[in-house]
Amino acid sequence: MKEKHCGALLLRAVFCVALLAVAVGPWLALAGGLAARFVADGDTLVLADGRTVRLAGIDSPEMGQGGAPDQYCAARARARLEALIRGRTLALEPGPRGRDRFGRVLAVVRLDDGTSLNEAMVREGLAFVYTFADDPPGLTRALLAAQAEAMDAGRGFWPRVLALPEAGRPWVGNMRSMRAFPAGSPEASTVAAKNRVPLAGLEEAFRRGFSPARQVSPWPVQEPGG
Numbered sequence: 620m621k622e623k624h625c626g627a628l629l630l631r632a633v634f635c636v637a638l639l640a641v642a643v644g645p646w647l648a649l650a651g652g653l654a655a656r657f658v659a660d661g662d663t664l665v666l667a668d669g670r671t672v673r674l675a676g677i678d679s680p681e682m683g684q685g686g687a688p689d690q691y692c693a694a695r696a697r698a699r700l701e702a703l704i705r706g707r708t709l710a711l712e713p714g715p716r717g718r719d720r721f722g723r724v725l726a727v728v729r730l731d732d733g734t735s736l737n738e739a740m741v742r743e744g745l746a747f748v749y750t751f752a753d754d755p756p757g758l759t760r761a762l763l764a765a766q767a768e769a770m771d772a773g774r775g776f777w778p779r780v781l782a783l784p785e786a787g788r789p790w791v792g793n794m795r796s797m798r799a800f801p802a803g804s805p806e807a808s809t810v811a812a813k814n815r816v817p818l819a820g821l822e823e824a825f826r827r828g829f830s831p832a833r834q835v836s837p838w839p840v841q842e843p844g845g
Contacts, residue, residue, distance in 0.1 A: 640688045652708030653729060660698025660748050661721065664704065673716045673723040676762050677829065680776065680838060689739035690842040692776040696745040703739060705733055715753045727758065741765040744775020749830045750797045763828055770825065779821050785837035790824050792816035799824040800834040806835055 623707040635727070657665040660678025665671050680690035682697065719725055728736040740746035742765040750759050770777050780786065789802035794814040800807040802817070818824045821831070831837065 625720065626632070651711060654708060655704045658697055658701045658704070659675055660693060661700050661740055664728070666709075671721075672711065672728060673724045673725050674719075674728055674740065675725045675787075676727075676748060676750055676754050676758050677737050677741055677746040679702075679740060679746040683840075690780060691839040691841050691842060692700065692745060699743060699745050700736065700740060703734075703736060704729070709736075714755065714758075716751070735761070738762060738765045738773075742774075744768055744769040744777045747825060747830060748828060750828055752795070752797075759828065764798075767826060770822070779839065783837050783839065786821035788820060789831075790818040790821060790831075792818050792824060792827065792829040796832075797829055798831040800832055800835050804835060806832060 630636045654667040655664045656667045659671075660682045660785075662674045663671065664679050664716075664756065679696040680693035682693045683689045684807075700760045708731045710731075711724065712729065713724060713726045716725050730736065736763055741748060741762050748759070748762045748766050769775060770781070785801065791802050791807040792799045792815075793808055793810045794816055796814075799808065799821070801820060816827075816829070818827070818829065821837075824830070
């Protein structure tokens with residue numbers, strides 16, 4: 620009778636694990652850690668299982684495509700992310716959206732010691748906060764704290780970016796999108812009054828969680844040999 624009882628308990632346990640696997644789906648494999656195969660830039664990597672992962676809540680300078688030059692600090696950011704993950708296993712904490720419009724997994728990516736790569740890249744001044752409305756508030760707060768630390772210390776790209784002529788001019792923030800536009804630009808004029816936030820310059824914008832909209836970003840390119 621005891622053997623039958625133990626057997627029934629074992630079957631029940633197996634059944635529960637099977638149900639958990641169905642509920643969790645592909646994320647069940649994360650418990651054992653993941654490895655990266657390729658780093659595209661300072662905020663995107665490809666896992667060994669083929670999935671492309673975008674570090675949630677941040678953006679890094681873009682690598683040049685189709686013959687276009689790299690943005691300032693793009694190669695440095697990619698090299699740093701490669702160095703951080705080399706020989707390490709990773710774990711993902713997917714965000715509410717799951718994937719972006721390109722099909723990339725949006726997640727906080729952690730090293731095996733718990734370090735958040737999202738925060739690490741921002742803290743070193745090699746990525747900046749790039750929020751969306753559905754980002755977890757705790758993630759945004761942590762990233763903004765890391766960004767303030769990097770700006771105060773003059774790390775990474777911050778000294779050059781904040782010294783740009785465009786950085787010292789007024790900007791307009793959109794509270795709905797958390798994007799910023801040069802004051803007086805056609806894009807700024809479309810921001811609804813209820814969402815409109817006047818900003819003294821780019822430093823204030825970044826410190827308050829706004830980031831330049833891509834179509835008006837003043838980000839410099841990497842000079843040859845720079």
